[in-house]
Amino acid sequence: VTRYTRYLVAASVAVLAGQGACGSRVDDVPIAIDLVHQYQDAKKQPSAASFAVSDVTIEGQTKSSIVSRGSTRLTFHVTVPVRGRFRVFVASPPGPSAENAGSILFLVGISDGHTYRDVQSRELSPRTRPSDRHWLDVSVDLAEYENMTIDLILNVRVSDGGPELAAWGSPAVVTR
């Protein structure tokens, strides 16, 4: 039993060490594609007037962001680097009618030209949930699409009475 126990402990330590080395360092990783810089090239729906680039400060944290108003879609062509990962912070900054009690849904989708799929979603209700009044970290592993050109699609869906503004903070493709 002693020998097996040793193997098990060694394997567990190795797994935990590996996780420690690979995880929790999202902020430090190098940015391969800064999507704020590519904002001009992105396809904007329903119209460019629904979007703006600005620095948004929430809870004392300022991030260069793409801000949208209402339900929108932003599509970036991205050629995914090796070990690529999409990282963004989402939040709903206070708008003119900040007392809205509804929710706002952030959806990240990917199209490879043949199929589309939602890969991440976050629903925020900043009026009713205090924890939604911060920047929320969203991260999508793009390993499946390594070396491919894909459409990275950022959707915002606003429910009735939901917040008007959505902020995509520091959107970027990073390498792990």
Place this chain on the structure above:
Amino acid sequence: MMSRRTPSAFTFTICAALVAAIGIAVVYAGQIDVGLYYDDYHFVRPLFPLDLHRVWFGSWDPAGIESVFYRPLTAYLFAGRFWLFGLNTTAMHAVSIAGHALCAVMVGWFLRREGSGTGIALLGVLLYAAHPSLPQAQVSWLTNQMHLTESLMVLLTLLTWQGSRERPLLWLPIAVLAIAIFLVKEDGLMLLPSLVLLTALRSVILGTGLPRRWPLLLGSGVALCGALVALRFERLGRLGGYGVPTLATGYANFTKGIGATLFLWPTRTPWQAVASGMAILAIAVGLALGRWRHNRRLLFVSGLGLAIALCFNLPPISFPRSYPLFAWQALASGVAISTLVIGAGVALWRADRQSLFVITAGCLLVLAFNTPFVLVSKREQYHLLTLGGVLALAGAAQALATIPVRPTARIVLVLLLVAALLPFPLLARSQAAAFLPCAANVLELDKEARGWWVVPEELRHWMDDKANRCRDNARPTPLTDIPQLAWGVYPEGPAGTPSGTRWTSDRAVFLLKRDATVFSLALRRSDATSSQPVRVTLRSGTSSVTILLDSDEKKYATLRLRPGLLVTLRQNQRVDMTVDGWFVPAVRDPRSSDLRRFGVAFDVVEIHYSHQRQTMSPSSMALPISAPAPAPMIVPSVFDPPGAMMLPSTPPLMPPMIRPVVPSSRRQ
């Protein structure tokens, strides 16, 4: 224990192979032919490195046609199969038959090692070889070679388990096999739980005791299963498959698999009535022969109860119907239920622990591998359930064989058993016939497959031709007779390029007729310059040629094709093209939505054959090669898309034509 008359391992293997061959011949002779069936049309194709990378991180089908599953090894299996056989469906079906025969022999081995007599082990081989569930699940449908692979691996694991039950370290190969099986198909997850339960069952029924370090083995098994499920979910980012059914549908799914494989339960109620009637008769005879014994009352009452319960299935026998009452499906089901019930009854009556273990082991495998099918249950995925069903039937037959009777009566019993099993291969034969190229359902599904974006144009023309031939009662031509097939090519270029010229992706694969000796292409990229050249490499076997495009001028690439082992296996010449310097329109122009990779514009100029010459180009475009003396020109066959092989006489640069990438969808 095996008696002294037990044949040697070699003799047994030869006998088992012969029995398997007989069973397979009865079922599949003349029932396997050229052609593909449904999913085959997009799985029988080359998978490029990008696809092979993607399958480790997402769906097994990067084309997005299939439902989402995590089966990376299956994708590699299909890629390897295409590399080896191309479109030679005859060879691929031969592999299926050989693999199925190997599985059947391994079933015999499993039974023999569990103490079954040689006759029973060979009966198991025969039952497996001719089982009606398997044409669809692993023999006649090329896509289901993944099931065949899974069956082979599961049987190999079961044989390994038989040799390593007492030695914990030998469970390591089992763990490796379990991981591999899971990466072939997800229902392989149930293998480790099945082995754990089989070990426990053996301990309870045969009193063998549990292996040393049993808790450690149990814990490791649970951890490994959990890790595999977590890996799948992490890689797919979702449950995948067909979604979660309602409780009622889940229950119906679960019972469907058990009924279909243990009892061969028919789909029509009048046939269910016939099967039930046969089982009632068998139970009645069994009870009459057993008579009332004080110490077997419970068993007697159970048999009686089962017979009464089966009576509820009888009324539909009088329902009006437009089909015969006595069909192979009904008779096979009646035989299966009767054999199982009477065999289990005899094993319990006589406390025959060996037979009881084999019966319960088979049932356990059915239950275990049926569990994932709560989500969705389809007959084409019952290959592992069938394995359990065959073991249970063999166990029941083993119990019947232990009844002490006179030699003459034994011969009569054996003859009765063989006659009773006849519906099995005959039903299986009709199942296999449903996959013949001109079968109605095959032609109907061809129409759907024809619309998949991944199916090459030339293959679509072949499908049209096949439908016409079937209508005229003629045999479809082999796929290997198609003069030229290409994957990784587009019928038109990106927006802003002339129409009518085909383009390659960054990689393309061409299949040509086997006797092709020279393959010539005209290549062009209008934006190629000396500072940004485009390199195109053509490879076939050991031959290769590289062309550097450094201007917008057309250049010619000519590759000499040679015979070889792979050419024989494929019955085709294969040419691989790689383009360095490809581009994506959406990257060049953010307003474009075209995410495809484009290599070069091309035209097939000339294909020479060993005995004749086929010219695709205008005479003004003679090739810069020392071609053999011109032979009679061959008129392009009906498969050649009109104009697809003609090189425009002037370099075409026409106005842009945008063709959006149309997402495809398929069955749910």
